Amino acid sequence: MEQTPPTSIPLRHPMSSLVIGTISAAFFFWLAAVSFTTGQHPAATFGTTLCFVGLGLMALPMVADYFFARHHLSDEAIDFGRRFGGRGTMRWADVRLVRFSPTMKWFVLTDDASNKARVSSTLTGLPEFARLVLAHVPPEAIDKKTHKLLVDASLGRRPRVWL
Template sequence: MNSSALASIDLRPPISSLVIGALSAAFFFWLAAVSFTTGKHPAATLGTTLCFVALGLMALPMVADYFFARHRLSDDAIDFGRRFGGRGTMRWADVRLVRFSPTMKWFVLEDQARTRARVSTALAGLPEFARLVLAHVPPEAIDKKTHKLLVDASLGRRPRVWL
């Protein structure tokens, strides 16, 4: 990193994502245990138990995001974390594509080697991320819709989560 005016900035999920993910997983795993142990009830079938286990597993990515999907920004690059571990670094100058995924509610950055970094709109520090992308990523790498969302995010207006 150069000795620019910007100290590194951390992007991290809010504590609420950990709480919601952990409570949801615990609730559905508890229901699965109750369903499995009270098998005499007609509604408590193996299918019901497996359904509750599946719902509990679906909550675990929120917990994983809290611990692993943390990013550090500088004037030169983004050091990014992935949902299920692993880290990477992408220099702003190497970014060849920035797009917004409306389904997943995250920005996707892709470099020359097709490495992808995903930045959720729920992360604390999103305005700083948007300002750095707008300042350092080549303009031709950002489509018009994503550019507008980044400008809004840089002003503190997050993309809408719900339709």
């Protein structure tokens, strides 16, 4: 009898994340270049240039997330990617804490060894993630507010990203 492999559900950022991150970074780096090269105006100071460079750098994690923070779900585990590379696997049965970070707008799963998987609320496939967490993670590992957000997400209602 042939055994079928477990199904894998991909979670990834939508293309709009890459577009917004790339355009934002390019725009602020362009402003930094203009500010640096046209230093004739009194408002175009070195501090202004550094400010624009800083804003451009702040957009780069969004681009990095698009490429590296890709996850795969199964009934047994989540195979997750980290923002700046590296991968990990966390079995649902090993998850000891699930919480939602309202500042970063992602779900944080922590296992016995204190490994963390971060799942953004903007990923495609979020309802499947929520259903698997609710079905396989021990209920005592999920706090009440996060539980409500997971129930809503499993029904297709994402956590609010703005505000």
